[in-house]
Every structure is written in structure tokens, then in C-alpha cells.
Amino acid sequence: MTYxxxxxxxxxxxxxxxxxxxxxxxxxxLTRNPDAVVHGAQRVVAAGYSAxxxxxxxxxxxxxxxxxxxxxxxxxxxxxHNILTAVGEARPDHVVFSTSGFAVDAAIGGAAAxxxxxxxxxxxxxxxxxxxxxxxxxxMPHVIGSVRERGVLPYPIRTDFxxxxxxxxxxxxxxxxxxxxxxxxxxxxxxxYPAITGPELAEAFGARLGRNVVFxxxxxxxFRTSMxxxxxxxxxxxxxxxxxxxxxMPDRSIAPETSAQKLLGVTxxxxxxxxADIGL
Numbered sequence: 417m418t419y420x421x422x423x424x425x426x427x428x429x430x431x432x433x434x435x436x437x438x439x440x441x442x443x444x445x446l447t448r449n450p451d452a453v454v455h456g457a458q459r460v461v462a463a464g465y466s467a468x469x470x471x472x473x474x475x476x477x478x479x480x481x482x483x484x485x486x487x488x489x490x491x492x493x494x495x496x497h498n499i500l501t502a503v504g505e506a507r508p509d510h511v512v513f514s515t516s517g518f519a520v521d522a523a524i525g526g527a528a529a530x531x532x533x534x535x536x537x538x539x540x541x542x543x544x545x546x547x548x549x550x551x552x553x554x555x556m557p558h559v560i561g562s563v564r565e566r567g568v569l570p571y572p573i574r575t576d577f578x579x580x581x582x583x584x585x586x587x588x589x590x591x592x593x594x595x596x597x598x599x600x601x602x603x604x605x606x607x608x609y610p611a612i613t614g615p616e617l618a619e620a621f622g623a624r625l626g627r628n629v630v631f632x633x634x635x636x637x638x639f640r641t642s643m644x645x646x647x648x649x650x651x652x653x654x655x656x657x658x659x660x661x662x663x664x665m666p667d668r669s670i671a672p673e674t675s676a677q678k679l680l681g682v683t684x685x686x687x688x689x690x691x692a693d694i695g696l
Contacts, residue, residue, distance in 0.1 A: 417442065417476065417477070417478035417509075418441075418442040418443060418444050418458075418476070418477055418478060419436055419441055419442065419443050419444070419477065419478060419479045419480070419481070419595055420443075420444045420446060420473050420474055420477045420479070420480045420481070420508070421433050421436070421443060421444070421445055421446060421480075421481045422446050422465075422480075422481060422482045422483055423446070423447070423483060423485060424443075424445030424446055424447050425445070425447050426485070427552060427584045428483050428514060428516070428584050428587055428588075429445070429446075429481065429483070430584075431584055431585055431587070431588035432481055432587075432588045432591050432592060433445050434588075435588050435589075435592045436592060436595075439592075442458075443458065444458050444473055444477070445458065446465075446470075446473055448465065448485075465495050465498050465499070466498060467497075467498040467501040467502050467505075470498055470499060470501075470502035470506075471501070471502040471505045471506045472506075473502075473506075474502050474503065474505075474506035474508045475505075475506040475508075476506075476508075477506070477508040477509065478508070478509050478510065478595075479508065479509060479510045479511070479512065479595040479598075480503075480508045480510070480511045480512070481511075481512045481513075481514070481591050481595065482499050482511060482512070482513050482514075482531070483513065483514040483515075483516050484496060484516065484518070484527055484528060484531065486516075486647060486651050486655075487651060488650040488651060488654070489526065489527060489654060492526075492527035492528075493527045493530065495527070496527045496528075496530045496531040496534070497530075499531060500530075500531065500534040500535070500538065503534075503535065503538050503540055504538055504540075507540060508540065509541065509598070510540075510541045510542065510543075510595065510598045511535060511540055511541070511542040511543075512542065512543050512544075512545060512591050512594045512595055513531060513532065513535060513542065513543070513544050513545065514544075514545040514546075514547070514587055514591065515528050515532070515544060515545065515546050515547070516528070516547070516550075517546075517547050517548060517549055517550065518658075520532035520533075520544065520546070520603075532544055541598055541601060542601065543594045543600060543601050543602065543603075543604055544602065544603045544604065545587060545590050545591060545594065545604055545606055546603050546604065546605050546606065546670075546674075547582040547586075547587060547605075547606045547607055548579055548580045548581070548582065548605075548607045548611075548668040548669070548670060549579050549580075549581055549582075549607075549668055550581070550582060550583065550584065551581050551582065551583040551687065551690050552583060552584055553571075554569070554571070554617075554621075555694075556642070556643070556646065557646070558570070558642040558643075559571065560696075562632075563621055563625070563629055564625070567622075567627055567628055567629050567630065568629070568630055568631075568632045569614070569617065569618040569621060569629055569630070569631050569632060570632040570634045570638075571614060571617075571631070571632070571633070571634065571639075572633070572634050572635060572636045572638070572639040572656075572659040572663075573614055573633065573659070573662065573663075574614075574633055574663065575613060575614050575615055575631060575633050576613060577613060577614065577662075577665075577667060577668070578610070578611035578612060578613050578667040578668070578669050579607075579611050579612065579613075579617075579667070579668045579669070580605070580607030580608050580609055580611040580668060580669050580670040581607060581608050581611075581612065581617070581687065582606045582607040582608065582684050583684070583685055583690045583693075583694075585685065585690070585693060586606055586607075586676075586682075586684040586685055586690075587606055589676075589682050589684075590604060590606045590676045590680060590682050593676075593680045593681075593682055594680070597680065600679055600680060602674075603674055604674060604675070604676050604679055604680065605670035605671055605674045605675045605676065606670070606675075606676045606682075606684060607669075607670045607675075607684055608684055608685075608686065608687075609669070609670055609672060609675060609677065610669070611667055611668065611669035611670070612687070613631075614631035614633065615630070615631045617631065617687060618630055618631040620686070620687035620688050620691065621687075621691070623688060624688060624691040624692070624696060625696075636656040636657070636659040636660040636663070637656060639655075639656055639659060640652045640653060640655070640656035643655060643656070
């Protein structure tokens with residue numbers, strides 16, 4: 417029996433592979449990069465995450481961790497369809513899906529929602545990990561560079577907008593727990609609670625760096641412009657659109673009753689703890 421991990425060399429899958437390998441588990445590392453090097457796992461290259469490749473990888477698996485890459489929505493829809501086809505054909509024992517912060521409301525639509533609904537209809541045991549926003553977003557060059565050079569943390573949320581931030585390390589903790597805890601199903605919220613505002617986030621950076629850091633509420637359009645060189649126009653526009661929609665929301669706070677803290681006994685890192693763990 418083995419655990420199959422999507423995006424094994426990426427920001428979300430990498431920490432899961434490392435944690436499982438350290439625990440002595442048999443791990444199959446899925447990657448779309450034929451040149452990728454994966455330590456502690458059997459590497460499987462799934463070009464474009466084809467349904468055939470995924471079915472072969474999932475067959476006989478004790479657990480599968482899936483998430484959709486940052487890509488144009490049409491590509492994400494294709495990946496979601498292929499994942500569901502493979503789950504239906506291979507019938508792995510358990511699937512854990514991270515929404516990566518995308519909505520999974522069928523009424524809203526989108527690839528993440530399609531994948532969540534499809535897993536619910538598959539009859540395969542599964543759990544959905546639902547983070548709000550990633551702390552790693554703050555490590556994008558135009559964000560962390562501004563913090564270091566100007567003492568300004570720019571981000572496209574309101575100053576009074578509380579967020580239950582989570583790191584990729586927190587997601588890995590929850591995923592590893594869920595791969596072992598097949599009795600816990602449904603949606604598990606992962607993130608800091610109580611949620612914190614942008615100025616509180618900046619304060620944590622300032623304390624870690626030993627300097628004054630202030631929060632700067634920028635527009636989604638400004639954020640899109642900064643992100644485009646990193647991920648391309650289409651993906652940057654999709655993300656900026658999500659932040660534009662977020663501007664009408666009261667917060668991005670997790671619900672305590674569905675939290676990893678309550679359901680798994682896993683407490684996400686504070687911002688200060690995360691900064692120390694990544695060595696910033």
C-alpha cells in the first residue's frame with residue numbers, strides 16, 4: 417500500500433511527501449516535471465495529469481492527496497475531470513483534496529467546486545481541506561521585497577479584513593493526519609483562529625525582522641500587475657478577480673466547529689511561528 421501525492425515537488429505536495437517519507441510510509445510522488453528530483457519517494461511523471469496516468473498511479477493506493485495547480489481555469493477544469501475519472505476507475509481507499517483557498521460551492525462553480533462535488537458523488541472515502549489564504553503568498557518577490565526594503569507589507573485586502581491565514585506546512589500537517597484518520601471526512605477548515613487583520617500581520621513581520629512594518633491596502637489590479645511576470649496574464653487575472661470578489665466579503669475566517677484544531681487536534685502556526693520555521 418502506498419500514498420500518492422500530487423504536485424510532489426511543489427509548495428503543497430512537497431511538505432506532505434517529506435512528512436510521509438520521514439514517517440517511513442511508502443510514497444508515490446506525482447509530478448508533471450520530468451526533470452524533478454524527489455527524495456524519499458517513488459517518482460511518477462504524469463504528463464498533463466492524464467486520466468490514464470492518474471488511474472495507474474491511484475490503483476491500490478491507501479491514500480491520495482490531490483490539489484489543482486495555479487493555471488488557467490480551462491486547464492484546471494481538465495485536471496479536475498481527469499482526477500475524478502481516475503478516482504472512479506481506480507477506487508483508492510481514501511482521497512484528501514485541498515481546495516487551495518478556492519470556493520467549492522457548486523452554485524459559484526469553478527474547477528475546485530467541480531472536483532469537490534465529484535468526489536462527494538464518487539462514493540470513495542474522502543476529506544476536503546479548506547484553507548483561506550496562504551502565508552506563502554506574502555513571500556512573492558513584490559510583497560516580501562517591499563517589506564524588507566521599505567517596511568511596507570502590500571496586499572489586496574482591506575485593513576479591517578480578518579483572515580485565518582495558513583501555511584503550506586499547516587496544510588501538510590492536516591493532510592498527513594487525514595490520510596491516517598479515515599474516520600474524519602467532509603470539510604476541514606485549516607487556518608489561524610481567531611483570524612487576524614493586515615496590520616496585525618505586518619506587526620508580526622516587524623517583530624520578526626526587528627523593524628517597523630506597516631500594512632498597505634493595494635487594489636486587486638495593482639496586485640495583478642505585480643503577479644503577471646511571475647505566473648502569466650491569465651492566472652494573474654483569475655487571482656486578481658478572486659481578490660476583487662473578496663472585497664465584498666466581511667472576512668475570510670474559518671469556522672471553529674469544522675477546524676483542524678477541533679477535528680484533528682492540529683493547531684496551525686501563528687505568523688511568528690511560521691516566520692521562524694521558514695527562517696525569515
